[in-house]
Amino acid sequence: MADFTPEDILRERGRDAFRRLRNGIIPITLLIAALWLATGFYVVQPGEIGVVRRFGKEVRQTEPGLRYRLPFPVERADIVNMEVIRRTEIGFRTVGRRGGNYKQRVSEEALMLTGDENIVEAQVIVQYQIKNPSNYLFRVSNPDEVLLSTTEVALRSVVGNTSIDELLTVGREHVQFATREFLQRLLDNYETGLRINEVRLQVVDAPDQVKDAFHEVVRAREDRERLINQAQGYQEDIMPKARGKAQEMLREAEGYKEERILRAQGDANRFLALLAEYRKAEVVTRTRLHREAAERVLSRVKKVLVDPRATGSVSGLLPLSEFRLIEKQAP
Numbered sequence: 001m002a003d004f005t006p007e008d009i010l011r012e013r014g015r016d017a018f019r020r021l022r023n024g025i026i027p028i029t030l031l032i033a034a035l036w037l038a039t040g041f042y043v044v045q046p047g048e049i050g051v052v053r054r055f056g057k058e059v060r061q062t063e064p065g066l067r068y069r070l071p072f073p074v075e076r077a078d079i080v081n082m083e084v085i086r087r088t089e090i091g092f093r094t095v096g097r098r099g100g101n102y103k104q105r106v107s108e109e110a111l112m113l114t115g116d117e118n119i120v121e122a123q124v125i126v127q128y129q130i131k132n133p134s135n136y137l138f139r140v141s142n143p144d145e146v147l148l149s150t151t152e153v154a155l156r157s158v159v160g161n162t163s164i165d166e167l168l169t170v171g172r173e174h175v176q177f178a179t180r181e182f183l184q185r186l187l188d189n190y191e192t193g194l195r196i197n198e199v200r201l202q203v204v205d206a207p208d209q210v211k212d213a214f215h216e217v218v219r220a221r222e223d224r225e226r227l228i229n230q231a232q233g234y235q236e237d238i239m240p241k242a243r244g245k246a247q248e249m250l251r252e253a254e255g256y257k258e259e260r261i262l263r264a265q266g267d268a269n270r271f272l273a274l275l276a277e278y279r280k281a282e283v284v285t286r287t288r289l290h291r292e293a294a295e296r297v298l299s300r301v302k303k304v305l306v307d308p309r310a311t312g313s314v315s316g317l318l319p320l321s322e323f324r325l326i327e328k329q330a331p
Helices: 006-038 133-138 143-160 164-168 172-190 208-280 282-298 320-329
Strands: 041-044 048-054 057-062 065-068 075-081 086-090 092-097 100-105 111-113 119-130 194-205 304-306 317-319
Touching: 041 048, 041 075, 048 133, 057 133, 075 133, 086 092, 086 143, 111 143, 119 143, 119 164, 143 172, 143 194, 164 172, 164 194, 164 208, 172 194, 208 282
Parallel strands: none
Antiparallel strands: 041 065, 048 057, 048 075, 086 119, 092 100, 111 119, 119 194, 304 317
8 A cells, every 4th residue: 555645645635625615516506507597587467578688788679478598797678568558747736635637737737828928837747658669778867857947838829820719619629639749759859759639728827916817808708709600690691581581572562563564554555446346436435435434433422312392301202222132122
C-alpha cells in the first residue's frame, strides 16, 4: 500500500467535494432554467392585443389566447384592451363619496370665451378607445393626459368660433361634432393611437355671476321665436284661405259676367225679333205691346171701383181684387 502525503489527501478531498457540488448544481440549475423559461407564458384575453418587445424594441403583436415570449429581461409583453370604452372629463371631475357620486367643478378648464366675446362655462365628456396599441404604448409618454389637454384645446377652439346664442340654443350638436373632428385630427397628428367615439356636452351655461341675466335673455329670445312661429303659423293658415276666397270671388264674378252677357244677348235678340214683327204690322203690334204692358203694371196695383153717384159714404167702393176672388170661389 502506497503512502499518501498530506498534499495528496487534501487534493483528493477537493476532487470529491467538487464532484459532489457538480452533481448537485446541475439539477438545481436545470430547475431554475425551467422555471425561468416557464415565466414566458402569458394569456391574451378576448378583445386584447399583446405587444411583445425584445430588449425594448417591438417585435410582434399577438392575438387572444395562450402565448409565449422569451422570459424577462429578454422579451416583455404589454397587454392592451382594445374594446373597453374609456372616458375623460373636461370642466369637472366625478367624485365618489358615500351616498353616491357628485360632480366637482374645475373652473380653469370649464371657463372659456365665445366668438362674440362672452364667457361661458362648458363641461364635456369624451368617450374613446385604443385603435393602435403600438402608438398608445410608445409614441407618447401619457396618452390619457395628452387626450385631456388636447380636448380642452379643441373645445376652446370651437367655442371661440361660435356665438353665445348658438352655443346656448341650437348650436350644441354642431359644437360636439366640430370638437370631435378637430380632436381626432390632433390625436392622429400626435400619434396617440386613440379613437374618439363621442364628445358630449354636459353643461353650457353662463358663469354664476351673470347666470340670471343670461337666462332672462335666453327666455326673451325663446319668447320671440315662439311669437314668430305663431305668426308664421297664422300666416300659413290665413293665406290659403284668403287665396281660396279670392278665387271664389273671381269665379262668382266670372259667372255673373257670363250671366249678364247671356241675358243681354237674349234681350237684344228678343228686341230684334219684336222689331221685325212690328215692321210687319205696326198697329197690331203696338196695341198688343200696350196691352201687355198695362197688364203687367195693373196686375201689381190694387184696383177699386167708385160709384160716381155715391157721395159722403164709402158704400160705393167696390174692390175688384176681392170681387174677382169671390168670383173664382163661386161654384
